Amino acid sequence: MRVLKLTPDKCTGCLRCELACAYMQTGEFQPAKSVIRVSPFEGHTSYAPYTCTQCAEGWCMTACPVGAITITAAGAKDVLDDKCVGCKLCTIACPYGTMFYDPDTRKAFKCNLCGGAPACADACPTAAITYEEVATADWIGDFAHERAARVLAAR
Amino acid sequence: MPALRTSTPSRAKHPASAAAPRPGGYAGKLLRVNLTTGKIWSEPWSPEDMRELIGGVGLGARILYREVPAHVHWDHPENRLVLATGPLAGLPVWGTGGLTVVTRGAGTDGPTSTQANGFFGANLKYSGYDAIIVQGVSRKWVYLHIHDDVVELRDASHLLGKDTWQTQDLLSAEYGLSGHQLSVYSIGPAGEHLVRFAAIQGDYGHVASKNGCGAVMGKKKLKAVAIVRGTHGLAAADPRGLVQAADDIAHDLQTDPTARSLYEYGTLPGVVNLHKLGMLPIKNYTTNVSPVDLGPWEARRLREGFDHRGHQCNACGMHHCHMQVIRSGPHTGTLVDEPEYEGWSGAGWTIGATDPQAVSWLNTELDRAGLDVNEFGWLCGWVMECVEKGYITRAQLGFDLRWGDVEGARKLVDLIVHRRGLGAVLAEGVKRAAAKLGPPARDCAVYTLKGAVPRGHDHRARWHEMLDTITSGTSTLETGNPVHPTEVGVPARVDPFDGVAVAKMVAGLRGRLGFEDSLGICIFTTRTRLENLCRALGAATGWYYTVDEAIRFGRRTGAILRACSLRCGITPATEYPSTRYASIPVDGPAKGQSIVEQWEKMLDTWYAEVGYDRKTGKPLPATCKALGAEWLAKELWGRSR
Numbered sequence: 001m002r003v004l005k006l007t008p009d010k011c012t013g014c015l016r017c018e019l020a021c022a023y024m025q026t027g028e029f030q031p032a033k034s035v036i037r038v039s040p041f042e043g044h045t046s047y048a049p050y051t052c053t054q055c056a057e058g059w060c061m062t063a064c065p066v067g068a069i070t071i072t073a074a075g076a077k078d079v080l081d082d083k084c085v086g087c088k089l090c091t092i093a094c095p096y097g098t099m100f101y102d103p104d105t106r107k108a109f110k111c112n113l114c115g116g117a118p119a120c121a122d123a124c125p126t127a128a129i130t131y132e133e134v135a136t137a138d139w140i141g142d143f144a145h146e147r148a149a150r151v152l153a154a155r
Numbered sequence: 156m157p158a159l160r161t162s163t164p165s166r167a168k169h170p171a172s173a174a175a176p177r178p179g180g181y182a183g184k185l186l187r188v189n190l191t192t193g194k195i196w197s198e199p200w201s202p203e204d205m206r207e208l209i210g211g212v213g214l215g216a217r218i219l220y221r222e223v224p225a226h227v228h229w230d231h232p233e234n235r236l237v238l239a240t241g242p243l244a245g246l247p248v249w250g251t252g253g254l255t256v257v258t259r260g261a262g263t264d265g266p267t268s269t270q271a272n273g274f275f276g277a278n279l280k281y282s283g284y285d286a287i288i289v290q291g292v293s294r295k296w297v298y299l300h301i302h303d304d305v306v307e308l309r310d311a312s313h314l315l316g317k318d319t320w321q322t323q324d325l326l327s328a329e330y331g332l333s334g335h336q337l338s339v340y341s342i343g344p345a346g347e348h349l350v351r352f353a354a355i356q357g358d359y360g361h362v363a364s365k366n367g368c369g370a371v372m373g374k375k376k377l378k379a380v381a382i383v384r385g386t387h388g389l390a391a392a393d394p395r396g397l398v399q400a401a402d403d404i405a406h407d408l409q410t411d412p413t414a415r416s417l418y419e420y421g422t423l424p425g426v427v428n429l430h431k432l433g434m435l436p437i438k439n440y441t442t443n444v445s446p447v448d449l450g451p452w453e454a455r456r457l458r459e460g461f462d463h464r465g466h467q468c469n470a471c472g473m474h475h476c477h478m479q480v481i482r483s484g485p486h487t488g489t490l491v492d493e494p495e496y497e498g499w500s501g502a503g504w505t506i507g508a509t510d511p512q513a514v515s516w517l518n519t520e521l522d523r524a525g526l527d528v529n530e531f532g533w534l535c536g537w538v539m540e541c542v543e544k545g546y547i548t549r550a551q552l553g554f555d556l557r558w559g560d561v562e563g564a565r566k567l568v569d570l571i572v573h574r575r576g577l578g579a580v581l582a583e584g585v586k587r588a589a590a591k592l593g594p595p596a597r598d599c600a601v602y603t604l605k606g607a608v609p610r611g612h613d614h615r616a617r618w619h620e621m622l623d624t625i626t627s628g629t630s631t632l633e634t635g636n637p638v639h640p641t642e643v644g645v646p647a648r649v650d651p652f653d654g655v656a657v658a659k660m661v662a663g664l665r666g667r668l669g670f671e672d673s674l675g676i677c678i679f680t681t682r683t684r685l686e687n688l689c690r691a692l693g694a695a696t697g698w699y700y701t702v703d704e705a706i707r708f709g710r711r712t713g714a715i716l717r718a719c720s721l722r723c724g725i726t727p728a729t730e731y732p733s734t735r736y737a738s739i740p741v742d743g744p745a746k747g748q749s750i751v752e753q754w755e756k757m758l759d760t761w762y763a764e765v766g767y768d769r770k771t772g773k774p775l776p777a778t779c780k781a782l783g784a785e786w787l788a789k790e791l792w793g794r795s796r
Binding site: 011012013014015016019020022023026027028029030031032033038039040043044045046047123125126 | 245246247249274277281324327333334335336358359384385386387388389390391394398405464465466467468469470471472478490
């Protein structure tokens with residue numbers, strides 16, 4: 001299965017992925033509704049994109065009481081809008097914080113790999129996000145750990 | 156201070172015109188702030204005004220013309236501080252965080268249009284506003300907080316005396332936000348103490364620096380504008396068309412020979428390339444030949460000389476803006492913003508400093524203090540030359556200041572921003588300080604008679620920029636550098652020392668920069684054919700926008716700023732360079748070239764070509780009419796004409 005491979009060392013924090021994602025997901029340029037989020041580290045000096053890893057466990061699916069989360073042809077867990085009742089259980093169940101709730105539509109929403117052509121990977125100017133046939137891994141753990149250690153050491 | 160909430164107009168109160176729906180790309184509202192009364196309100200602007208003014212400097216020029224009459228000097232409460240973005244800000248074209256500051260500036264007491272990037276434009280528009288228009292003077296120091304529909308003036312007493320980076324650090328900590336979730340554009344100690352070349356700095360290294368806009372903000376007792384990344388969406392009329400135009404622009408930037416070095420290294424290649432042309436100003440225009448090997452100043456080595464971290468602006472794919480860490484010297488380990496060419500020049504070559512590590516550190520110190528790096532360079536270089544020649548003594552300064560002394564230059568920054576000792580004179584800017592000291596010191600100073608200074612080049616080898624700086628309605632570049640000149644019928648190359656040809660080129664290129672500076676996008680990501688920019692604007696807004704309309708728009712904006720400038724008392728009599736600014740280079744590639752001999756002829760040609768009256772400086776009635784501003788002709792020349 002192709003997955004979104006994240007290489008945070010390459011990220012410059014331009015947030016172009018958020019813009020592209022929001023457009024694909026909502027039709028508007030509204031990063032607040034993006035399902036990929038760029039997190040800053042060490043204040044304003046380094047950045048890492050982060051989104052659903054489409055994890056094998058699929059806690060969101062397990063938690064959903066109405067069966068609104070399904071697996072698409074691209075292998076993504078996706079929310080079926082007509083079934084979702086907006087109970088937010090999935091946002092609590094997800095251990096990665098990549099399930100979101102939209103108060104405007106009263107539905108949960110998440111990365112669905114844009115049906116197999118992720119806009120974020122296409123938009124990233126530095127190849128910090130690529131869509132590849134690789135095993136899912138913890139892309140940002142070491143990156144975050146190294147930076148957190150530096151911040152703590154500086155205190 | 157009581158917090159104030161905006162009365163965001165409901166749809167019922169301000170129904171959208173049925174005939175003309177709001178063009179895409181716009182947030183649709185202007186945010187007004189009166190610091191005297193504490194009143195904050197938002198007002199819609201019409202689709203017709205959007206088409207006529209676009210945003211940025213176009214919008215700012217209109218507000219300045221209508222709301223800042225002759226008696227409202229830069230420090231008058233009624234002066235307006237316009238912080239504007241444009242229709243492309245927040246959209247996926249590269250570099251769309253644009254901020255244009257328009258005000259009556261402290262440097263020349265005339266109009267200003269000065270740009271910065273970062274995330275200002277994006278964050279403001281996601282909050283629902285296209286521009287902020289500030290008027291009045293606050294009783295106490297405040298900062299403006301914007302988070303979607305919640306807009307408040309908040310007490311800024313704890314931020315007083317803090318530099319611009321500290322201000323953003325403190326507010327980020329208070330808000331619990333970091334990265335680009337919070338944009339803070341603030342003044343440093345320089346703006347607080349009304350230094351005439353104080354700047355507005357934001358998002359760690361993005362500076363709107365010209366004509367003392369920071370002093371205007373300081374006079375209003377507005378320390379900062381803090382914008383939480385808003386949650387509103389922006390719609391484009393033709394999103395696919397917009398993405399296609401953005402891709403074409405990006406392709407141009409990556410592959411066009413005139414833009415590619417910018418894409419790869421930003422403005423770093425400027426140092427070595429401009430030195431080859433005699434345009435790198437060294438030691439306050441006393442030489443154009445580097446005393447050191449320029450190998451370490453090649454762009455690649457300059458960048459590799461530091462530990463780098465990407466620090467791009469909104470949606471930008473350029474390899475331009477970076478943070479860097481100082482590797483050697485007394486400031487090893489310090490995090491700084493990679494200088495632009497202007498920084499390498501102003502904080503470096505102009506003052507005779509040639510160690511990149513030291514220059515980079517000083518450049519960020521200037522950003523943090525909130526000073527314009529250009530004017531500081533001309534001022535500090537001039538002081539160093541005066542010290543060398545004995546026109547300024549060590550006793551006057553309180554310390555020794557020799558060529559290349561970066562630590563000494565930092566001490567000078569302190570004198571200036573706190574107006575201590577000689578700093579009180581220097582804080583008035585190059586022209587006023589030179590006038591105060593008088594000859595022979597005065598004749599070593601680089602400035603324009605309007606009271607402005609050039610950017611970081613030696614214009615004695617770059618005549619088009621000297622003519623542009625001096626004739627501009629904004630005290631700094633109004634026409635800018637040739638970008639695809641043949642697209643607007645200007646020859647690809649002209650003899651750089653043929654005054655008439657240069658003047659025709661400057662006149663012929665007018666309009667493009669005003670258009671770019673109205674879009675809410677970075678000047679470096681617009682280095683593509685105008686046709687592509689018009690396509691992007693058209694796709695965003697839904698307008699059919701042509702290159703002709705873009706040029707006409709830019710020139711109309713220039714004519715309005717020219718009218719503002721004349722109203723401020725800035726007449727053609729001030730359109731001259733200072734003695735040193737117009738002197739003859741003694742060495743380097745431009746040795747012996749004399750612009751001053753051709754100056755009158757250049758002015759005559761420029762005036763004839765742009766259609767302004769040579770005597771009064773006013774745009775001629777026919778010119779106004781051709782630019783679609785008959786109203787301006789009537790106001791400038793009376794109804795009988």
